[in-house]
Amino acid sequence: MTSDRPVLVFDFGSQFVQLIARRVREKHAFATIVRHDLSIDRVRELNPMGIILSGGPMSVFEPGAPHCDPAIFRLGVPVLGLCYGMQLACHVLGGRVDSNPTREFGRAECIVTDPTSELLQGVPEKTIVWMSHGDQVHDAGPDFLPLARTATCPIAAVKHKELPVYALQFHPEVAHTPFGSTILGNFLDRVCGSSGSWTMDKFLDRAVADVQSRVKDDERVVCGVSGGVDSAVVAALLAKAIGRRVVCIFVDNGLLRAGERAAVEVAFGNHSDAELRVVDASSRFLDALKDVSDPQEKRVRIGHTFIDVFRDEARSIPNARFLAQGTLYPDVIESGGSRDAPAATIKHHHNVGGLPAELGFELIEPLRDLFKDEVRKLGLELGLPEEMVYRHPFPGPGLAVRCLGAVTREKLVVLRQADTIFLEELRAAGLERQIGQAFAVLLPVQSVGVMGDGRTYENAIALRAVETDDFMTADWSRIPHEVLARASTRIINSVKGINRVVYDITSKPPGTIEWE
Secondary structure: OOOOOOOEEEOOOOOOHHHHHHHHHOOOOOOOEEEOOOOHHHHHOOOOOEEEOOOOOOOOOOOOOOOOOOOHHHHOOOOOEEEHHHHHHHHOOEEEEEEEEEEEEEEOOOEEEOOOOOOOOOOOOOEEEEHHHHHHEEEEOOOEEEEEEEOOOOEEEEOOOOHHHEOOOOOOOOHHHOOOOHHHHHHHHHEEEEEOOOOOOHHHHHHHHHHHOOOOOEEEEEEEEOHHHHHHHHHHHHHHHHHHHHEEEEEEEEOOOOOHHHHHHHHHHHHHEEHHHHEOHHHHHHOOOOOOHHHHHHHHHHHHHHHHHHHHHHHOOOOOOEEEOOOOOOHHHHHHOOOOOOOOOOOOOOOOOOOOOHHOOOOOOOOOOOOHHHHHHHHHHOOOHHHHHOOOOOOOOOOHHOOOOOOOOHHHHHHHHHHHOOOOOOOOHOOOOEEEEEEEEEEEEEEEEEEEEEEEEEEEEEEEEEEEEOOOOEOOOOOHHHHHHHHHHHHHHHHEEEEEEEEEOEHHHHHHHOOO
């Protein structure tokens, strides 16, 4: 989807790997995450303008440690190793890596010893960097030049004398390294020669042209819409490309937020020329979820039911050949749904992995290369209103993954009421826009309480609110105590069956934003 050559981010198990890709894209270069053992032939086929080796939790010298094909260092393609990636590059190219007696985690003062290096142009002689390592390079070997150091890490940055290989022991991708963005920009612009062509206006032109080239004049596209920004952007993009040959189907799966169905009907009626059909399939979904507690099984069953509903509805749409979905790049990565990406599956996404052959649709996923913040920018580029573009995300499986344990109609009523109250209090306090995502979770636990001088043994609600730019990393939102207090009091007083409210203060990582 980009005319520029990609930057390949090799994943060695870093918690920051998706953040690395995001930071590269912020510099208008297209980054894609690939598995660490990608073959040299496939690397040549992808023709990258640069390669970044991520960090990782292992030691390069221990058995089973992930390694890349050492031939990538001699391709002539610029390589930047980060943390474990630095240790691996130096290890392969003649250096020595050892366990460090003084572990280094958190902020550290870094001294730039070679300010003339292309990589460190514009970085102050003394700067703060974020360290997170137990091993480090103790001897870079005769072929590397040192560029920077810290008090406990004398070789904090290096450059190979002959090969376009650079490496950093610290993490430039995190916000705690103030000049990290400058360093990544130097690598992309000064070392790789990036043309800066990864922009949403150019992406939109290419995406529209791609849809137009695939969909013939007599063919129609079925587009699933949920009310969230992803499906709204897909629908708007398709409408721009092929007009009213897009048929949007909104499936009421019984797992929606309060008022969701009505809001979708109003929104699409006002902001899209595409045809909208609403299908009430709530009973089918709830029957499929009966007595199911495992979150992966929930997602699988919801996915299968979703496909069945679409198949039934599509029979009434003449010449419907394609199904469009709002799959995003994190969905693809977390589901192991890319040919070159790491295979580990964090969670199953109901809209990733294609459709059964017997369904008869071809899949169109115009957003599968984008992160969430890029989708929002694309939505504005398409002319969607800000209130739609910046609406809080809602998972495809809906409240099923916020109702922990088995899902029932009764539990969903409780969860909707609590969720509505929480969002109302955030909106009243003027906090909704600064929070990236907020919701309630119904926990599968009960606790003792006292209400009206009587003992209760009822359910607990967890409130979750996070602040994030890209939804790949997120920090829990420091909501004022008085706002949380009002939400808690209202929930306990007005939602029957709830006697305890807790607030989730887990960041991502190590947690995820959703609970399931």
